């Protein structure tokens with residue numbers, strides 16, 4: 001049972017209620033999460049421990065802890081950090097950023113902001129890594145570009161320059177997203 005390429009990456013938030021009994025999760029309550037492939041999308045389902053009384057088949061299953069989401073951050077103009085840059089690149093969903101997104105996820109894992117929960121390998125050998133945000137419980141689905149060493153240096157340089165606040169170059173609003181999976185014949 002391999003995974004197919006369903007877009008480049010995405011974020012799935014922890015739900016506030018159990019998918020089965022609709023009970024609201026309490027702060028710091030343990031719960032179980034799984035990811036399912038639903039057509040083109042990954043769907044994340046969160047279960048309370050009571051409902052998790054049998055093994056649910058899913059692509060990935062992990063135990064986690066529900067955390068009440070922090071209040072929205074104040075609107076401040078601050079320097080880009082690795083996390084805000086990762087979120088921005090995920091929003092832009094541009095194929096050209098695939099390598100940079102992966103490097104940022106690895107950086108955030110080293111900073112213990114993200115935790116790797118699973119790695120899925122498709123039949124064609126491509127890898128998807130599933131990270132969970134320690135504070136918000138969001139799942140980040142990140143394609144592992146399996147970079148070679150020489151390419152790695154270039155990507156790291158690009159990430160450093162993006163973090164340094166240099167403009168991204170092309171305006172995402174005016175540049176249509178390039179997607180290899182929607183190529184015409």
Ligand SMILES: [Zn+2]
Nearest residue numbers: 018021048051
């Ligand atoms: Zn439940």
